[in-house]
Amino acid sequence: MTKAIYQHISLTLRSLRRARGWSLDKTAAETGVSKAMLGQIEREESSPTIATLWKIASGFQTSFSSFLEEIEGYPDQRVQRSGRPKILHPADNKIRVKTLFPYDARLNCEIFLIELLPSCEHLSPPHKHGVTEHVIVVRGKMEILVNGRWQSVSQDEGLRFDASQPHGYRNLTTKTVSFHNMIHYEPAEND
Incomplete structure (x- = not known):
């Protein structure tokens, strides 16, 4: 996984926490992911497994794909993706x-x-x-x-x-x- 993906995951996690006013303790309680792991992900010191990313997305009641790329409105548009599938961890x-x-x-x-x-x-x-x-x-x-x-x-x-x-x-x-x-x-x- 490229550094850009790590950064996007980190920024998305931090942004979701701040938007809800959640501490790392509250985020750990809601997601089932340890406070230490959440901190490492935010600091780009650790890359989450697919299972960990799913826990985080579920805890925030948000989509899995929001951690992989920017989600923009695509109403009635054909979307093409290029590149190879990503290894997340x-x-x-x-x-x-x-x-x-x-x-x-x-x-x-x-x-x-x-x-x-x-x-x-x-x-x-x-x-x-x-x-x-x-x-x-x-x-x-x-x-x-x-x-x-x-x-x-x-x-x-x-x-x-x-x-x-x-x-x-x-x-x-x-x-x-x-x-x-x-x-x-x-x-x-x-x-």
Whole structure:
């Protein structure tokens, strides 16, 4: 991951904390991420894993993609992304994430292209209540952990599930698997 991504994550975290008037202690209580780790992320001394970033996003009730790039309004516009998927953390070197469509408040969703390298297994903690994931395999064959059971999903197949439970993705093959992951958030109560 480039230094620019670390900076963006740091600035986003700091900005969210300040906007809510949260101390590091309050942020740790709301996200389930230690105060020490949050401080290291803000100071760009540590890069969060995908799981840690999800905890932070869930604690702030914000989108995952807001930590990866600036979210601007894209109403009725085609969005093109260039470049390669990002490795967010050295320990996550077998999973790469590329934002295709960042969070859209009107649609309450964001869409990613995710690559799982051979022998990758990524376990995700529960997201906040009301989050639904749609996984569509673009290339290869993978397994998705839902309701405590691994389910096989092949190219051109998909699986939709409640992501407010522990879940995961794994690639048991010798080739890279690519899939689209649409994260759909429950509308805010004031919508």
